Amino acid sequence: MPSSHLSPLRLTIDRRRAEFADPEFEDRFVRHFLPERNAQLKASLLFSAFFYIVFGVTDLTTLGLTATAWVMVALRVVVGIGALAGYVAVSRNPDSVRVSIRTTCAVLVLGLAVFPVLCWYQPSAMAWNLMSFALILMAVYVNFPNRFMYAVAIGVGASVEFAAMLMIQDSLLPEDLLALVLMLILGNALGYIAASRFNLAQREQFRSSMLLQQLADRDPLTGCYNRRVLQSGLLDAELARSRRYGTALSVIMCDIDHFKRINDSYGHAAGDQVLSGFAGLLQSMARETDDSVIRYGGEEFLVVLPQAELAEAQSLAERIRHAFANTPTPIGGGAYVSATASFGIACVPTLHDAMPDKFDALIETADIQLYAVKREGRNGVRGAVVGATADAPPVRA
Structure with missing residues (x-):
């Protein structure tokens, strides 16, 4: 059905949340891009599941064929299964915004909760783990489509958890620990800026297209739809x-x-x-x-x-x-x-x-x-x- 009249208030973008201020218009925007969003989400889920499990080889290489190494591999498999379950849920509910958002949040939270456990038992590979965490942060902010606020909450929360793990482990020199914390802050700041700009740009483009459509669909005298x-x-x-x-x-x-x-x-x-x-x-x-x-x-x-x-x-x-x-x-x-x-x-x-x-x-x-x-x-x-x-x-x- 044609949309109702688009007042300036409905088209206002809350730049702090990087969303339309009007919840109904925000829902309309999300539903418009839902097929594209779900295609990106499913590709990210498959990619993440594959590489999260494949990197279990590094656990076996670092720790050998020990019980701890196999537990870590099992944890990776759990995350992979969670990502595949998310893929199935999104595929079966292609029209559900709620399923899309909940799947994104659940898989990211699960993967980021397991990651510090994997790092705890591999202090000697901390440089590689930090690089991996930086890539995961990029995925949180950019690759996994999500509400901007949720992406920020998950990214910052995971970074705090990772920094706390480093402090409790106490295996790094103070200057190295400070450098890693600063890198976490930098990663979140860059992710925040990138995600904010992307979300705002997408909504501004959508707003412009809706205004052009309204001009084409509306009678200029009465404001009603035309034929x-x-x-x-x-x-x-x-x-x-x-x-x-x-x-x-x-x-x-x-x-x-x-x-x-x-x-x-x-x-x-x-x-x-x-x-x-x-x-x-x-x-x-x-x-x-x-x-x-x-x-x-x-x-x-x-x-x-x-x-x-x-x-x-x-x-x-x-x-x-x-x-x-x-x-x-x-x-x-x-x-x-x-x-x-x-x-x-x-x-x-x-x-x-x-x-x-x-x-x-x-x-x-x-x-x-x-x-x-x-x-x-x-x-x-x-x-x-x-x-x-x-x-x-x-x-x-």
């Missing part, structure tokens, strides 16, 4: 979702009564104000995150209501009709214009056995109902189920 959303098949996709899940779908076709008279009597500027006022009323009474308001023609509007039965759509249309008829539009100079509107409704009810193939069927049914209202004198509401043999009882003023 491009119909031509692009976005509403057919909404109908497909309704068909797939068996949920209801309703549309309301609205037309301002005798709009030509308003233009002729008060001028086109006043007519534009009436149009804008009616559009604002439709948008304010529709559900912000679920419904869509489309400027269908000159003074015609289409309201798309997912998961709304006929009675719900009729009730909403009647509230809009009553509010518009009883709220004159100011046109400047202390003057007001009163107008009414007519409404035709089409509904595909829950588990409908005559589900149409195209969204055009709903528009055609709603149009028929709208013109029935006009024949009956306008300023009314009438609805029908798509494919039904008889109309639903009319609802009029």
